[in-house]
Amino acid sequence: MDFSEYKDVFxxxxxxxxxxxxxxxxxxxxxxxxxxxxxxxxxAAHSLKGMAxxxxxxxxxxxxxxxxxLLDALRNDEIAASQELINTLFDSVDVLELILEEVISYDTVxxxxxxxxxxxxxxxxxxxxxxxxxxxIKSAEGExxxxxxxxxxxxxxxxxxxxxxxxxxxxxxxxxYWITVIMRDNVLMKSVRAYTVFQALEKLGTIVKSQPPAQxxxxxxxxxxxxxxxxxHQSVSExxxxxxxxPEIVQVMVTEVEAEDTASVPEEEPQAAVxxxxxxxxxxxxxxxxxxxxxxxxVRVETERLDQLNNLVGxxxxxxxxxxxxxxxxxxGHSRAVIxxxxxxxxxxxxxxMKLRMVPVKHVFDRFPRMVRDLxxxxxxxxxxxxxGEETELDRSLTNQxxxxxxxxxxxxxxxGLETREERILAGKPPEGxxxxxxxxxxxxxxxxxxxxxxxxxxxxxxxxxxxxxxxTSEQAxxxxxxxxxxxxxEPGFSTNEEITDVSGRGxxxxxxxxxxxxxxxxVELRSTLGKGTTxxxxxxxxxxxxxxxxxxxxxxILAIPIQSVRENLRVVPEAVKTIHGERVITLRNEVLPxxxxxxxxxxxxxxxxxxxxxxVVEAGAMKAGLMVDELLGQQEVVIKRLSPILGDVKGxxxxxxxxxxxxxxxxxxxxxxxxxTAESK
Amino acid sequence: MGKxxxxxxxxxxxxMTLRNVLEKNxxxxxxxxxxxxxxxxxxxxxxxxxxxxxxxMPKMDGITAIRKILxxxxxxxxxxxxxxGQKPMVIEALNAGAKDFLVKPFQPERxxxxxxxxxx
Numbered sequence: 001m002d003f004s005e006y007k008d009v010f011x012x013x014x015x016x017x018x019x020x021x022x023x024x025x026x027x028x029x030x031x032x033x034x035x036x037x038x039x040x041x042x043x044a045a046h047s048l049k050g051m052a053x054x055x056x057x058x059x060x061x062x063x064x065x066x067x068x069x070l071l072d073a074l075r076n077d078e079i080a081a082s083q084e085l086i087n088t089l090f091d092s093v094d095v096l097e098l099i100l101e102e103v104i105s106y107d108t109v110x111x112x113x114x115x116x117x118x119x120x121x122x123x124x125x126x127x128x129x130x131x132x133x134x135x136x137i138k139s140a141e142g143e144x145x146x147x148x149x150x151x152x153x154x155x156x157x158x159x160x161x162x163x164x165x166x167x168x169x170x171x172x173x174x175x176x177y178w179i180t181v182i183m184r185d186n187v188l189m190k191s192v193r194a195y196t197v198f199q200a201l202e203k204l205g206t207i208v209k210s211q212p213p214a215q216x217x218x219x220x221x222x223x224x225x226x227x228x229x230x231x232x233h234q235s236v237s238e239x240x241x242x243x244x245x246x247p248e249i250v251q252v253m254v255t256e257v258e259a260e261d262t263a264s265v266p267e268e269e270p271q272a273a274v275x276x277x278x279x280x281x282x283x284x285x286x287x288x289x290x291x292x293x294x295x296x297x298x299v300r301v302e303t304e305r306l307d308q309l310n311n312l313v314g315x316x317x318x319x320x321x322x323x324x325x326x327x328x329x330x331x332x333g334h335s336r337a338v339i340x341x342x343x344x345x346x347x348x349x350x351x352x353x354m355k356l357r358m359v360p361v362k363h364v365f366d367r368f369p370r371m372v373r374d375l376x377x378x379x380x381x382x383x384x385x386x387x388x389g390e391e392t393e394l395d396r397s398l399t400n401q402x403x404x405x406x407x408x409x410x411x412x413x414x415x416x417g418l419e420t421r422e423e424r425i426l427a428g429k430p431p432e433g434x435x436x437x438x439x440x441x442x443x444x445x446x447x448x449x450x451x452x453x454x455x456x457x458x459x460x461x462x463x464x465x466x467x468x469x470x471x472x473t474s475e476q477a478x479x480x481x482x483x484x485x486x487x488x489x490x491e492p493g494f495s496t497n498e499e500i501t502d503v504s505g506r507g508x509x510x511x512x513x514x515x516x517x518x519x520x521x522x523x524v525e526l527r528s529t530l531g532k533g534t535t536x537x538x539x540x541x542x543x544x545x546x547x548x549x550x551x552x553x554x555x556x557x558i559l560a561i562p563i564q565s566v567r568e569n570l571r572v573v574p575e576a577v578k579t580i581h582g583e584r585v586i587t588l589r590n591e592v593l594p595x596x597x598x599x600x601x602x603x604x605x606x607x608x609x610x611x612x613x614x615x616x617v618v619e620a621g622a623m624k625a626g627l628m629v630d631e632l633l634g635q636q637e638v639v640i641k642r643l644s645p646i647l648g649d650v651k652g653x654x655x656x657x658x659x660x661x662x663x664x665x666x667x668x669x670x671x672x673x674x675x676x677x678t679a680e681s682k
Numbered sequence: 683m684g685k686x687x688x689x690x691x692x693x694x695x696x697x698m699t700l701r702n703v704l705e706k707n708x709x710x711x712x713x714x715x716x717x718x719x720x721x722x723x724x725x726x727x728x729x730x731x732x733x734x735x736x737x738x739m740p741k742m743d744g745i746t747a748i749r750k751i752l753x754x755x756x757x758x759x760x761x762x763x764x765x766x767g768q769k770p771m772v773i774e775a776l777n778a779g780a781k782d783f784l785v786k787p788f789q790p791e792r793x794x795x796x797x798x799x800x801x802x
Contacts, residue, residue, distance in 0.1 A: 247792065
C-alpha cells in the first residue's frame with residue numbers, strides 16, 4: 001500500500017510526539033518520581049514506533065523501539081531514574097528528531113544510530129543490576145518485586161462468565177490453557193499472522209477469549225503478543241508445538257487454568273504489566289503536555305470540504321423545491337408520500353450540514369477577558385466582564401467576521417461607556433463597571449449583545465453634534481425621537497469624531513460595525529438610557545448560506561427579500577400615496593413612510609398598477625420604507641448564490657438564487673436600498 | 683534432496699527472486715507458473731511439495747487456483763503471497779486452504795521460514 005499520502009499527517013504527528021517527549025523529559029528531570037510522565041513518554045515512543053512501522057520506516061521504528069524498551073523498564077520500576085538515564089533519554093530524543101527529519105525529507109535514515117541504541121541498551125542492562133538491589137529492598141518490605149523478562153506472558157483476567165465456562169469445561173474433561181503467543185518484531189500483517197494462530201488453535205479446540213479482544217487483534221491494536229484461552233483435549237506440548245510451527249512466532253507460553261484456581265484469580269485489572277494492553281486506549285491515544293487529548297471523537301476536516309458539502313446540500317434544497325413543485329401536480333398519493341419523505345430528509349440533511357459549520361462563539365469570546373483587563377488598566381477603570389451563553393453556536397464564517405465588531409463595541413464600552421470609579425460613586429453606582437457579553441438564539445438568529453452599565457448616550461448631545469457637523473438640519477433634529485437620535489451614531493462621518501464620542505459615550509467605528517453586520521445579513525440595534533447604560537445588539541443569521549425570503553415580482557423580475565427585513569405587507573390604493581418634498585410617502589399608523597418604486601430604483605422598467613398595489617414594509621437598522629411591487633409570490637427558503645464578480649458590485653442586490661421552477665430570483669439587499677434612499681433624500 | 687517448489691507469480695522478476703532465494707537455501711524449484719491456470723496444470727503434472735501462489739494474476743487468480751489445487755490434492759501445501767493492503771484476500775486464501783502467507787516485499791529469511799515450517 002502506498003502510504004505517501006499520509007506522510008504529512010505522519011510528519012505532523014511524529015513531531016508532536018517528539019515535542020511531548022521533550023517537554024515531559026524536562027519535567028521528569030525535575031520530578032523523577034512522576035510515574036505519569038514516564039507513562040506519557042512511553043506512550044509517545046510507542047506511538048512513534050507504530051507509526052514509523054506503518055509507514056515502512058523500519059530504522060525509525062527500530063530506534064523508537066529501543067527507547068520504548070528503556071521507558072517501559074523505567075515505567076515498571078525495573079530501573080531507577082538517574083541523571084545518566086535522563087541524559088541518555090535527552091540525547092536519544094535528539095537523535096530521534098534528527099532521523100525523523102531525515103525520513104521525512106529522504107525516506108531513509110542516513111545517521112548511524114548504532115551508538116545511541118547501544119547506550120540505551122546499556123542503561124537498560126545496567127538497570128537490571130540495580131533491579132536486584134531494589135528487589136532486595138522490596139522483598140524486605142515483604143512485597144515481591146515484579147520483573148519483566150522479555151518473554152513475559154499476558155496476565156489472565158476472568159469475569160464471572162469465563163469462570164462458569166471454566167467450570168463447565170472441567171466437568172466435560174477439557175483442559176483450559178491460557179496461551180500467550182509472541183511474534184517476532186515487525187511482522188507484516190500481524191493481524192493475519194494472529195489469524196493463522198487462531199486458525200491453528202481452533203483445530204485443536206475452542207478459543208473462549210483473547211487478550212486483547214479479537215476486534216483489537218483484527219485491527220492490529222496489539223504489540224508483539226496476544227493471548228487466548230483455549231479449551232482442548234490436547235496436551236500442553238502439543239499446543240506449544242502447533243503454535244511454534246507457525247512462521248514468525250518466536251515464543252509460546254502455555255499455562256493451565258484450573259477451574260478451582262479461578263476463584264483466586266485476582267479480580268482487579270492486572271497492573272500495567274499486560275504488555276498488549278499497554279497500547280493506550282484509542283480515545284486518548286495522543287498524549288501531550290501531560291494531558292490526554294481526545295482524538296477519535298473529532299475528525300479534522302478541511303473547511304473547504306465542508307463548504308463543498310454545504311454547497312451541494314444547497315443545490316439539493318433547490319432540486320427538492322423543484323420536485324415539490326412537480327409533486328403538486330401529481331395525483332398518485334404514494335408518490336406524494338415518498339416525495340414528502342424526501343422533503344423531510346432533505347430538511348434534516350440541510351440542518352445537519354448547517355450544524356457542521358457551527359462553532360461555539362466561545363472561540364471569539366475567549367480573547368475578551370484578557371482584552372477587557374488590559375483596556376480597563378489603560379483607562380484606569382474597574383471593569384468586570386460577564387460572559388453569558390458562550391456555548392451558543394454560530395456559522396463558522398460568521399464567527400470569523402464577528403470578532404472585529406465585538407472588539408469595537410467592547411473597547412467603546414470600556415473607554416466611553418463606563419465611567420471612572422469616582423464618577424460612578426458620585427452617581428451612586430457600584431465602583432466597578434459591568435460589561436455583559438451575551439450570546440443567545442432567537443429563532444433563526446443569534447443575538448450577541450454587549451451591554452454596559454455606564455453613563456448611557458445623551459441623545460440631545462448627539463443631535464447637537466450631528467447638526468454641528470452638518471449631518472442633519474436643526475429642523476430634522478427637532479423632530480427626532482431619542483431612539484432616532486441615538487441611531488445617528490451609526491452614520492458614517494459621525495462616530496469618527498473623537499470629541500463627540502467622548503461626550504456621547506459611544507463612538508469609534510460604529511458605522512463600520514453596522515456595515516460589517518449588514519454584509520453578514522445581520523443588523524445592529526442600540527438601546528441606551530442616559531445614566532443607566534448602553535446595550536448594543538448584534539443580530540446575525542444562523543447561517544449565511546440559506547435564508548427565508550419573501551418572493552415578489554416587479555416587472556418581469558422576481559426578487560427575494562430576506563424575511564428578517566420584512567415588517568409587514570400592505571395593499572395601498574394610489575390615492576393614499578402623497579408627495580412630500582418630492583418624495584412619495586404614505587402614512588402608516590401616524591408614521592410617514594417613504595415609498596420606493598423598486599423597478600425604478602433597480603432600473604427594471606415601469607410598474608403599472610390598477611387598483612391597490614402591494615407594498616412591503618421593510619426595515620434595516622433604524623430605517624424603514626415601503627417597497628412598491630407588482631405581485632407577492634410567497635415565502636420560500638432560498639440558497640444564496642453570490643453574483644459573479646464579473647458583474648461587479650451590483651448596488652442593491654445581495655446575490656441570486658434559483659427557484660423551484662428554475663427561474664432565477666435576485667436577492668434584494670434591503671440595507672443598501674434603504675441607504676440609497678437616505679442618500680437620495682439628502 | 684531439497685523440497686520441490688512450484689513458484690507462481692505473474693511477474694518474471696518475482697519468480698526469479700523467489701527461485702534465487704529458494705535455490706540458495708536448498709529448495710528445488712521444479713516449475714514456474716505465470717498465472718493460476720498454469721499453476722493448477724503444473725501442480726497436477728509436477729506434484730510439488732509446496733506452491734507459492736501470488737493472488738493477483740491474469741486468467742485465474744491465486745485464490746481460485748488454491749481451491750482448484752486442493753481439489754486435485756487435498757493435502758497440497760500452498761503459501762499465498764500478497765502485497766501489503768491485501769489483508770481480506772489473504773484471509774480468504776487462508777480460509778480456502780492456504781497453509782501460510784508471505785507479504786511483499788519479501789524478506790528471504792521469512793520465505794525460508796515459511797517454507798520450512800509448512801513443509802516440515
